[in-house]
Amino acid sequence: MNYRRFLACIAALAALLITYSFVSVEDPIDRIRQQLDRWVSAHPVEKVYLQFDKPYYAAGDDIWFKAYVVAGPDHRLSTLSGVVNVDLLDAGNVTKQSIKLQLANGVAAGDFALPDTLRGGNYHIRAYTNYMRNAGNEYFFDHAFTILSGMASKGPSGNITVAAGSDNKQSIKPDIQFFPESGYLVNGLPSQVAFKAVGSNGLGADVHGVVVDGQGKQVASFNSTHLGMGKFNLTPVAGGSYVARITTSDGTQMTVPLSKVQDRGYVMTVTDNGPNVTVNISASRTITNSASAPSLTLVGQSSGRIYFSSTGKPGSTAFTTTISKEKFPSGIARFTLFTAGGEPLNERLVFINNNKLALTFSASNSYSPRQKVKIGVIATNDGKPVAGNFSVSVTDESKVPVNENTENNILASLLLTSDLRGYVEQPAYYFNSQTNKVQTELDLLMLTQGYHRFDWREVINGSSQQDTYNLEKALQISGTITSPDGKPVAGGKVEVIDIDNIDYTLDTLTDANGRFSFTNLAFDDSLRLIVQARNAKNKRDVVIHLDSIAPLSKSTGKIAPDLSIDIHNELTVYSQSAKALYVAQRQYNVGNHVIPLQEVVIREKKQALKHSANLNGPGNADQVLLAHDMRNYGCVYLADCLQGRLLGVIFRNGIPYSTRGYRPMQVILDGVYVQGDFINTININDVAGIEVLRNAGTAGIYGGRAANGVIVITTKRGDEPETYAGPITGRGIKAFYPKGYYKARTFYSPRYDAPKENKQLADLRTTIYWNPNVTTSADGKTAFEYFNAGSRGKYRVVVEGIDSEGNVGRQVYRYNVE
Template identity: 50%
Template sequence: MAYKRFIAGLLLAIGVIGVYSFNSDDDIIARVQRQLDKWTDSNPVEKVHLHFDKPYYTAGDDIWFKAYVITGPLHRLQPDSGILNVELIDEQDSIKQNLKLQLHNGLAYGDFALPDTLHEGNYRIRAYTQYMLNAGSDYIFDKAISIGNVITNKVFTKTTFTTTTQNGRDVVSADINYADASGTAYSGNAVSYSVMLNNTVVAKGRGVTDAKGNLHINLPADNAVLLKQGRIVTGIAGTGDGTVHKSIPIHTMAGYADVQFFAEGGNMINGFPARMAFKAIGTDGLGIAIKGTVTNSKGEEVAQIATSHLGMGAFDFTPESGDAYKANMSYPDGSKASVALPKAADKGYVLRVIEQGKSQLRIAIAAAKGTTGRFVLVGQSAGKVYYSAKSTSGDTFSTIVPKNKFPSGIAQFTLFSESGEPLNERLVFIQNPEDKLNLLVTADNQSYAPRQKVKLNIDARDNGDKPVVGSFSIAVTDESKVPIDENTENNIFANLLLSSDLKGYIEQPAYYFNGSEEAHADLDVLMLTQGYHRFEWKNVLNDTPSPNQYAVQKSFTISGRVTTPSGAPVANGKVELINFDDGLLKVDTVTDPNGRFAFTDVIYADSLKFVIQARNAKNKRDVVIKMDTVPPPSASNYKNIADFASNTGSAVTIYAQNSKQLYFEQIKAGQGNHVISLREVLIREKRIALKHSANLNGPGNADQVLLSKDLVNYGCVRLSDCLQGRLLGVLFNNGVPVTTRGGGRMLVVIDGMYSDAAFMNSLNINDVQSIEVLRNIGTAGIYGGRGANGVLVITTKRGDEPTYYPQQFGRGIVPYHPKGIYKSRIFYSPKYDAKTNQKIADLRTTVFWKPDVVTPGGKASVEYFNAGSPGTYRVVIEGIDSEGNIGRQVLRYKVLN
C-alpha cells in the first residue's frame, strides 16, 4: 500500500508537469535514435519459430515441423536469409541429424525420421540461419524434446535426487529405480556406473539393485557444474538383453535454493518506496515457492515475501538511509535462510512503470535530493525507438504512454542522463491489441466417429475485422493419447515475442499467454527479474562497432584455397566445379593472389556430389585444394537444460504405450520401415567393428563383409563407384546395386532403415564402418520378399569404432559432397472412402499435419480422416500474415464410437 500511496501522491503532484516537460527534439534523443538506427541497420534481429506436430515422440516416429523466420520489431517474414539449419541434438550435445531447408520469404517445412533403434532420452531441436549466429546461441531456437523407446527398450528408470547435510557438509545422492515395461523391479542386478561431465568421467563405481530395484549413488557435492549439466551412465546386467546402458541427466544443486533480488528500474534510493522483485531457483534449476519477511538492522519487519508464480514475486518497502535489510526465507522442505538485500543509494533516480488498464502505461520518475541534472526517457523495441522525451527539470516527471505506440513484445524503457549515460532501465511486455491476428477455426460437426471425414474452416482477420493473407500450419493430435501441458507447450507467441529476446532461461513461457489476469501480472514480474541483452547501450552510443562474423546466407557458397604442396598460394589458378552425377554442370573460376576461389549463389540438393579440380597458371595439377567449412555452433551450455526430464520414459508413458501398439500393428501388416531387433550376437574379431550393425541375422552373419579399413584411400565421389567390382555377385547400374543373378535390384538397409541407392550414394565413404552383403536365401531370407534379390546392410560410424581415414585424395582434385537442401516428405493421411486397409488398427497420434495452409481472401479449408480411436482431438493452428501479425488458435472436438 505504501508503494501505491507514493505513486498516487507523485502523480498528483507532477501529473500536469509531465504533459509539458518534454522536448522530443533534444540532441540526446536524436543521438540515441540515430545510433539505434545505425545498430539495427547493421544488426537486424532475426528470429525463428518451429511449429511441431506433437510435444514429444518415441523412436520410430516422424517429427514434422514448419519454420517461420521473422525480422525487425514488426515481425515481418524474413526476405533475405535463404537457408535454415535445423538439428536434432541428444543430451550429450551430439548432433544426430541435421537438415538444411530452403527458405521462401521466411517460410520452410521439414521432418526428421526417428529410427526404431534410437535411444530414449532428452533431445533438442535447434534452428537458426547463418546470420543469427552473430547474436550468439542464446538467441537461436532451441527446444527440448523428450523421445521415448518402448520397442527396443526393456529397462525403464526413475531417478530422484536428494540433498542432505552430514557433519556440516552437503551430500548429494541419486536414487535410481530400474523396472521393466510392466513395472516389475529388477532386483539383485549388478550395475556399473560412471558420473560424467562433458564426456569426461568424474567418478565411477559398481553396485547391486535392492529388492525394489533401487540403486543409491553419491555425487560430488562440490562440483556445481556437474550437478547442473552432468549425467550418470549406468549399465545394468541380467535383464535378458545383455548389459543395458541408460543415460540419466543430473538436475540438482547442493545447498539451498538460489535467490536473487531485483529493484525496479535497477536502483533503490533511500527515502523512496521501492518495488523489489525476486526469483528463487530450486536445486533442479526450476522455480520454487518461498515465503518469509524482510527485516531491518533492528530486526523489525518491513515487508513480507511470498512467491506468486514459479519462484518469482515482488514486494514493496521504503529503505531508509543508514539502515540495512535482509530477507528471511522458508523453503518448501522447512529449511530456512537469510539473504542480504542490495544496498540502497542516497542519490539517484527511481523509475516506476504502472499499467493503467489494458491500453496505457504510466511512467513516473523521481530524483533523490542532491541529484542534479535533467534526464531523458527512451522507449524502444527491437532497436526501434517508439517513445522519447526529456524533462525540463531535474526532480520528477510523469507521463502516460499508450501501448499502441509499441508493437507486441518486449519494450525497454531507459532513463539517460543529459550526457547520455544510462541510469535506470525497466522492461515491459506490451500486448498491443491493434496487431492482434484473429484466427477462427471451426469444424463442420461438433462430434465425429472414428475414421470419419473432417472439414476444418479457417478464417483469418486483422484487428479491424478485415480478411488477411497469411501462411499457417495445422496439427491435429489425439489428445487422449498425447496429453499436453499447455504451460510448457511450444507456442509461437511465447517464442517470437518473449523467449527469443531474453538471454536467460524462462520456465514455462507459454503460461504467460493463456489470457488470464494472473498470467499477465506474473509476466510483469518476469520482466522485473529477466534482463534484456540484445545490445549494450555503451557500445551503441559510443558507436563501438560489433562486426558480424557471419553474413546473411541467401544460397550456398563453395569456396576454398589452392596452394602448392609446400603451402604457398597459387594465384591465377584455374578451378573447376563439376557435378559428378551427370557431368552436365561444369563451371570454372580463377584464384586470387592469395590462392582463394569461390563459387557463389549455388543451390544444390542434399544428395548431389561434386568434384573440385584445380590447376596452376601453367596448367599443372601439382596443387593442393583445401575447402572452407563453417562448423555448426557449439551445442554445449544449453540454457534450457532445466527442461530436460530426469525420467524420460515415464514422462511419455501414455503416448509410448500407444506407439508400441501401433508398431506391432504395422509389423503385422508389413507397413512402416521398422527394424526387428534380435538378441545380441557375439562376434569374434569383428565384434568391435560390427557392434552397431542392424543385420537381422546378427552382426557379421553375411556372405561378405567389408570394413572401413578395406575402403581406405578411395577417392571416389559416389559410394557405388568405390564398391564396383569389390562385392561378390553385385553390380552397380547407374549407382543402383543389382544382383548378378537376373539383374534385380537389391534391398539397401542403412543403419537399420530401409533406404535406396540415392541415399546410399550420398554417404561419404569415410563415414561408412561396414558393408555386409546378403545374397543367399539363408542370409537374405529373413528380409522376406524385399530381400529376394539380396541385401546390402550398411552401417555408418558412431564414433566408438576403429577408423581408418585416408591421408589425402591426391593433388589437383578432391571430391566434395556438402550438405545440400533437404526435400521434405509429404505427410501421409489415409482416405477411408478410397477403400483403405481397414483391417489394421488406426492408432495414429498425429491425425493430420499440413504446413502450407494459405488464406487468400482470409479463408481456407482442409479435409482429413480421423484415426480409428475415440477420444478428444486437438487442433492447433499457428502462423503469420503478410503484415507480420502473429496468430494461434486451438480447437477441440470429440470422436465417439
C-alpha cells in the same frame, strides 16, 4: 499594418523552423535514435520458430515440423536468410540428426524419422540461421521434449533419469536474487523489489521471508507467488543496509543481503493501466537539492526500434508520462532513462500484447469415427481479413494428452523467449489466458529476467563488434588456393565436379588473394563432389583449402532445466498407443522399424574393389592392380609407378596410351571421366585399385569413348580390407561431401474412401493430420480436410502462423468423435 505584422510572423516562424532543423542532430533523442538505427542496420535480428505435430514422441515415430524465420520488430517473415539449420540432440547435447532446409519466403517444412532403436529419454531440437550465431546459442529456437523407447530398443524402457528435487522440494539451498525495479535502491525513494528463487534443478522454488534493516527491525515481508517469483515494496533510509531472511518450502533457512543503497540516483516506476503504461521518474534528495539537475530523456524501444521518446524540462528532477500501448508492437518493450549525454541510468522491461490476429474456425463440434472432416479458417487482424502463412496439426487428445503450460507455442516463442537470454519456465502459461493474475505474473518475469541483445553504451559509442557469421542466402562452396609453400594463387582455375553427374560442373577463377567461391547454389544432401584446381600456368601444383563453418558449442543453453524434467508417468496413455501402432506397422512392414536378429557370423571375404565404378562390375577387367600391389613402388608420380606394370599400356608425359594404335586411353576416376594427364595429380596412397579394360568384351560397354581402352581408377573410402588411415589429398584435387538441402517428406493422410486403404493402420494414428502449407488469401479464408481415425475421443486442432504484416497467431479448436 496588419499585413506587415503577418509577414513578420511568417519570417519569425521560418527562422524558428530553420533553427530547429539544424539543432535536431544535437538533440539527445535524435542521437540515440541515429546510433540505434546504425546498430540495427549492422546487426538485424532474426528469430526462428518451429511448430511440431505433437508434444512428444516414441522411437519409430516421425517428427513433423514447420520452420518460421522472422526478422525485425514487426516479425515479418524474413527475406534475409535463405537457409535454416535444424538439429536433433539428446540430453547430453550429442547431435543425432541434422538437416538444412531451404527457406521460401521465410518458411520451410521438415521432418525427422526416429529409428525404433533410439533410446528413450529427453531430447531437444534447436533451429537457427547462420547469421543468428552472432547473437549466441541463447537466442536460438530450442525446444525440449520426451521420446519413449521403442519396442526394438535394447536400452531402458523409457524411464528418464531425473535431477534430484524436480518436485521443487530442494535439499540444496536455492539460489535467490533480488531485483529493484530501477536496477538499484536509492535512499528515501520507495522502490518495488522483485525476487526469484531457483532450485538446484533450475526450476522456480517456493520461498517466503522478511526483510530487516541493520538494527534487525522488520521493514517488509514477502512470499513467492508464481514459479519462485514475487515482489515487495521497500523505502530505504540514508545509511541503511538490508538483509532478507528466507525460508524455503522444506523449512531450510538462509539470509541474503540486498544490494547496497545508493545516495544519489533515480527510481523509475512503471504501472500498467490497461491500454496505457504510466512511467514515473523520481530523483534522490542529493539531486533535487543540487543547483543544476541533469536533463533527462526517456526512450521506449522494441527490437531496436524506438516507438516512444520524451525529454524532461531542463532542471526538472521528476516527471510522469502516460504512454499508449498502441504505439508498440507485441513483445518486450525496453524503457531506458538517459542523461543528456546519452548515459543510461535506469531500465525496465514491459511486455506489450497488441496482437490482434484472430483465427476463426467453421466446423462442427461432433463427428463420427473415420468421417471426412472439412474445417474452414478465417484470418482477421483487428476485424479485417488478412493473407497469412499457417500450419495445422490435428491429434487425438485422448491418446496424446497435452500440458498447455509447457507445450510449444508460437506466441511464447517469438514474442517472449526469443528475446530473453535466460531460461523461462512454462512460457506458454502467460499466453493461455489474459487474466489480471497472469498479467501480474508476466510482469514479475519482466522484473526478474535479463535482456541483453545489445548494450546501450556500445550502441551510443558506436563500439559494437563486427559480425562473425554472414547471412546465408543460399548454399555455397568457397575456399582458398595456395602454392605448396602457402602463397595465394591468383588467377587460378577452380572446377567443381559432381561425381554422380558429370554434366554438373562449375568453374571460376581465384582473386588476387587466392580466394574463390561458388554462390547461390541449391543441391540436395548426400552430394559427392570433386574440387580440382590449377594455377595460372595450368599446373596442378597447388593446395586446395575449403572453407568450413565452426561447430556450435556443446552447451545445452537456457533449456537445461527442461531436459531434467521427468514426464514419463504422464505418458502412459501415449506409450500404449505407440506400442499398438508399432505392432501393426511391423505386421504390415511399414514405418521406421528394424527387425532384431540373432548374432550372425559372416565368413565371406570383403570385396577388394566394392566401390569400383567399372560398368562390368568390380574386378571384371583385363588386369587389376590393388593398393597393396603398389605399396612399395616408391615413386612420386602415379604414371611412373604404373609404367611397365600395366600390360599393353605405356605412358608419355603422364598420359596412358594403348599399344594397339598408340592412342590415348580414357581415364575414369571414381566414375568421373577425366583427361589422361589427370593421373599424375592423384596421390598413389589414395588409390584402392586400377582396372585396365583393353578388349572389346570389357571396354565395349563404354562405347566410342573406349575405342583405345579404359583405365578405371578407384580411390580409397576408408573401409578397405587393409589398414587405412584415411585419404591423403593429392595436389590440385580434393573430394568434398557438402551438406545440401534436406528434401522433406509428405505427411501421409489416409483416405477411408479409397478401396485399398489399410484401415487398421489408419485407425491407430496419434497424429491425425499434419499440413505445413496452409495459406489464406487477401479475403482471409482457407480450408483443409482429412479423415478422422477409427477411434473415439476428443480431437485437438492447432493452427499457428503469421500474417503478411508480421502478426503472430495461434488458435486451438477441439471437437468430439463419437
